[in-house]
Amino acid sequence: DAGVIQSPRHEVTEMGQEVTLRCKPISGHNSLFWYRQTMMRGLELLIYFNNNVPIDDSGMPEDRFSAKMPNASFSTLKIQPSEPRDSAVYFCASRFGLETATYGYTFGSGTRLTVV
Amino acid sequence: GEDVEQSLFLSVREGDSSVINCTYTDSSSTYLYWYKQEPGAGLQLLTYIFSNMDMKQDQRLTVLLNKKDKHLSLRIADTQTGDSAIYFCAEIGGTASKLTFGTGTRLQVTL
Numbered sequence: 001d002a003g004v005i006q007s008p009r010h011e012v013t014e015m016g017q018e019v020t021l022r023c024k025p026i027s028g029h030n031s032l033f034w035y036r037q038t039m040m041r042g043l044e045l046l047i048y049f050n051n052n053v054p055i056d057d058s059g060m061p062e063d064r065f066s067a068k069m070p071n072a073s074f075s076t077l078k079i080q081p082s083e084p085r086d087s088a089v090y091f092c093a094s095r096f097g098l099e100t101a102t103y104g105y106t107f108g109s110g111t112r113l114t115v116v
Numbered sequence: 117g118e119d120v121e122q123s124l125f126l127s128v129r130e131g132d133s134s135v136i137n138c139t140y141t142d143s144s145s146t147y148l149y150w151y152k153q154e155p156g157a158g159l160q161l162l163t164y165i166f167s168n169m170d171m172k173q174d175q176r177l178t179v180l181l182n183k184k185d186k187h188l189s190l191r192i193a194d195t196q197t198g199d200s201a202i203y204f205c206a207e208i209g210g211t212a213s214k215l216t217f218g219t220g221t222r223l224q225v226t227l
Contacts, residue, residue, distance in 0.1 A: 033214065033215075042217065043204070045214055048214055056214065091159070093159075104147075104149045104151070104161045104164060104206065104208075105159075105161075105215060106161070107159040107160070108158055109157060109158045110157075110158050
């Protein structure tokens with residue numbers, strides 16, 4: 001398996017532009033998580049899905065952030081409009097049900113977003 | 117809510133042992149994990165321990181769990197320069213479906 005695949009690896013955009021981050025979870029995993037990592041706040045859980053349904057989006061900072069999971073193999077995190085304070089590394093992770101509590105999550109390599 | 121705390125920085129000499137500590141507040145934690153993050157990379161699962169265990173050893177890694185004090189530690193024997201990274205502890209508890217991560221400890225290995 002290729003693991004959790006995120007794209008793009010790096011994104012530089014101007015303030016006010018729309019940004020879309022993409023994630024392909026491991027095949028067969030039914031839970032997907034979006035995290036944001038910054039120096040100031042560390043790792044923050046933004047939202048997670050179970051069987052393509054959003055379960056907890058309490059970590060989404062503002063209405064400018066939205067996430068979708070149209071099918072089991074794809075998810076997007078969108079920021080519209082983007083602001084410089086959104087600059088961070090965004091990670092996607094996936095997990096198969098409760099059995100893999102013993103294995104935690106599998107993380108993607110992240111998307112480094114810079115908003116100028 | 118759940119809280120997981122770690123010291124921010126640890127420096128050790130190559131060949132010495134490293135001990136990274138973590139405290140957590142969730143008394144219903146069932147699994148506790150250690151993740152490693154190298155520069156520019158995602159988080160890689162190193163090891164985990166179930167809450168009814170006191171210790172787990174995996175090659176150079178030893179995890180100790182003191183459930184009474186809610187204290188978790190990761191010992192790396194014979195620390196190498198390749199061990200330089202940020203180490204996160206994380207816990208999942210009860211019926212929760214999500215991991216709670218600590219703040220991360222940056223391990224610097226010097227020659």
